[in-house]
Amino acid sequence: MASRRNIVIIGGSYGGISIAHYTMKHTINALPDKESYQVVLISASSQVMSRPACPRALISDDMFPQDKLFADIRSQFSQYPDGSFRFIQAAAEAVDHEARSVTYTVEAGTREELSFHALVVATGASSTSPLMGFNPNEASLKESWKKFRNALSSAKSIVVAGGGPTSIETAAELGDYLNGTSSSPQTAKVPITIISGTSQILPSLRPSLAKSAEQYLSKLGVRVLTSTRVMTVSPENAGRTITDLTSPSTLTLSNNETITTDLYIPAIGTTPNTSFLSPALLTPSSQIETNTATLRVSKAGPLIYAIGDCSSYARPAVHNILSAVPVLGNNLKRELLLAAGKSEGDVPQEKVFKEDKRESQLVPLGRSKGVGAMMGWRIPSFFVWLIKGRDYWLWTTGGLWSGKQWAKEA
Numbered sequence: 001m002a003s004r005r006n007i008v009i010i011g012g013s014y015g016g017i018s019i020a021h022y023t024m025k026h027t028i029n030a031l032p033d034k035e036s037y038q039v040v041l042i043s044a045s046s047q048v049m050s051r052p053a054c055p056r057a058l059i060s061d062d063m064f065p066q067d068k069l070f071a072d073i074r075s076q077f078s079q080y081p082d083g084s085f086r087f088i089q090a091a092a093e094a095v096d097h098e099a100r101s102v103t104y105t106v107e108a109g110t111r112e113e114l115s116f117h118a119l120v121v122a123t124g125a126s127s128t129s130p131l132m133g134f135n136p137n138e139a140s141l142k143e144s145w146k147k148f149r150n151a152l153s154s155a156k157s158i159v160v161a162g163g164g165p166t167s168i169e170t171a172a173e174l175g176d177y178l179n180g181t182s183s184s185p186q187t188a189k190v191p192i193t194i195i196s197g198t199s200q201i202l203p204s205l206r207p208s209l210a211k212s213a214e215q216y217l218s219k220l221g222v223r224v225l226t227s228t229r230v231m232t233v234s235p236e237n238a239g240r241t242i243t244d245l246t247s248p249s250t251l252t253l254s255n256n257e258t259i260t261t262d263l264y265i266p267a268i269g270t271t272p273n274t275s276f277l278s279p280a281l282l283t284p285s286s287q288i289e290t291n292t293a294t295l296r297v298s299k300a301g302p303l304i305y306a307i308g309d310c311s312s313y314a315r316p317a318v319h320n321i322l323s324a325v326p327v328l329g330n331n332l333k334r335e336l337l338l339a340a341g342k343s344e345g346d347v348p349q350e351k352v353f354k355e356d357k358r359e360s361q362l363v364p365l366g367r368s369k370g371v372g373a374m375m376g377w378r379i380p381s382f383f384v385w386l387i388k389g390r391d392y393w394l395w396t397t398g399g400l401w402s403g404k405q406w407a408k409e410a
């Protein structure tokens, strides 16, 4: 339909899928001439996954029911009237925010350009290790897990770099699986070493929780080196590319130690997936410069928004996305209604996002323990297990992917 007004959302994960459902449920029907609008979700992957589960899921398919860990995106949207929604499996290659178009190549190899009336960018961030998410899709993730699992069965040592939750959870899951829960770094069947550049692991939590985590890790056969940086890795791409994912490697550290290891996992940060946007729209760390209150990409012009790990709106975390969805959904609706000729009195008022910056992080340490805090309150190990460690939030994602979570307009 040539005259369609496309509301394009790029990236099919926590941010993109949520905004797509929110818009389908609460915005399209409110627009005059609603048949002229289409929500188009463009994502590099045909599936969505519960990404926080990666530290355990990478060990074996037996860790989680695979039909809960992964979900097909198209079928989550079959509930909406024909023609109102379209899914395109493709990676966006260029967005021209002035001409208001997005370019991508579909699987058959054809390059296509789609104009947009409104745009939401939700392309997240890629992890340094291919084991931790879609870099860029489910096929690459499953290939890396397969290769890692093959090497895991004969690995005699593992090094995990990073002091954040991904590193700590991964080392703990591997320790629980390989060494059990009554081990020690000295007696472990497969010694595991965490190398943390910060003086405290889990720097978003209070020091006493980081200390408890170190004690639990020790029982899983995990040694923790703090205030230590990995200076060189040989081969250079060990753990970073699928080719060198399981290459035995030698690391030199800032404390002058040299470690050789069978498996090296660089769980050290992420890179925003924003290379298809004009650099003028990005911060120095390549996030999309987003108004932290309205979630608009103000420099890009009207009706352009960003959410999730590609955006500068807040810390990268699912709970921030869930709080931001109703704000972005509302502000997009308001702007679409105004653009369709509605008057100020007939449209919802602008909503404002405010990040909750209280200490909030739950960190499972293997399959029975954990440390963490929520909204500033320390959470005992049993409840960390109950809320997150039991199934790494899989109990929450069904409603998110299907849109049930967004049934009510907030």
Ligand SMILES: Cc1cc2nc3c(=O)[nH]c(=O)nc-3n(C[C@H](O)[C@H](O)[C@H](O)COP(=O)(O)OP(=O)(O)OC[C@H]3O[C@@H](n4cnc5c(N)ncnc54)[C@H](O)[C@@H]3O)c2cc1C
Residues within 6 Å of the ligand: 010, 011, 012, 013, 014, 015, 016, 042, 043, 044, 045, 048, 051, 052, 053, 054, 055, 090, 091, 092, 093, 122, 123, 124, 125, 126, 127, 132, 133, 134, 136, 137, 166, 273, 276, 307, 308, 309, 310, 316, 317, 318, 319, 320, 321
């Ligand atoms: C190992 C790990 C554990 C985590 N644990 C937690 C946790 O316990 N709690 C928590 O709150 N947060 C956690 N996080 C952070 C959380 O996973 C992210 O905040 C969340 O996944 C971000 O969602 P998103 O929608 O921004 O994008 P992502 O989940 O990063 O997904 C981006 C999507 O966009 C697609 N895409 C990328 N580039 C393009 C393109 N050019 N065109 C089209 N599509 C594209 C990708 O294929 C992907 O589907 C964890 C992250 C990791 C890596």
